[in-house]
Amino acid sequence: MASSELAELRRQLDDLLDAGLIQPLKAPYGVPVLFQKKHYGSMRMCVNYRTLNKLTNAPATFCNLMNDVLHEFLDNFVVVYLDDIVLPDFEKPFEVHTDASDHAIRGILLREGHPITYESRKLKDTEQRYSTHEKEMTAVVHCLET
Known part of the structure; x- marks a missing residue:
């Protein structure tokens, strides 16, 4: 140096x-x-x-500590994600983009075009038989509930 x-x-x-x-x-x-x-x-x-x-294992330790410290505020206006603490400004709009394939669904939460968080999961066996429209709606419902 x-x-x-x-x-x-x-x-x-x-x-x-x-x-x-x-x-x-x-x-x-x-x-x-x-x-x-x-x-x-x-x-x-x-x-x-x-x-x-x-x-x-510092990221997990940090995340657990922040979840304990900020417990009463979590999901109200604070999100702890690995080594980030997100304090959303509710004056600005969020966008949720979702997608579905034959095997999985996913969604991205965006603010001013920048990704904030990502969610995905595999479709259950019965969900894999849904129509394309039903899979897309499953993705929307899942991402908004999560």
């Missing part, structure tokens, strides 16, 4: 420590860090947690 990047890493870590967002840890684990220059000159720290996540 270049000396300028090392100084930037120390500065950003000190800022996060001072804000109480992280705490010192003397674990034998580390993660790769790189910096991406932003368009206005500052540096964005990019951390690759994949290897550490394999050792600690």
Whole structure:
């Protein structure tokens, strides 16, 4: 790592420590860090947690913790998905796009053209015999209920 990047890493870590967002840890684990220059000159720290996540199962731990902490708000205006917390703005419209094949149904929740979440499942044996229209409606009902 270049000396300028090392100084930037120390500065950003000190800022996060001072804000109480992280705490010192003397674990034998580390993660790769790189910096991406932003368009206005500052540096964005990019951390690759994949290897550490394999050792600690951090996404599941985070998701469980957030589900516990935010339990009373879940499905009202908060959604916890793996390592993301989504706070929807109900002033803007959502779109639900659904589709069905001979074997599965799926749906995508979009906001301003950007995907928010994805849902899919296999069709049951009896559902596989539905007409195309019935499969499409099964996808709509399933996605809106989920």
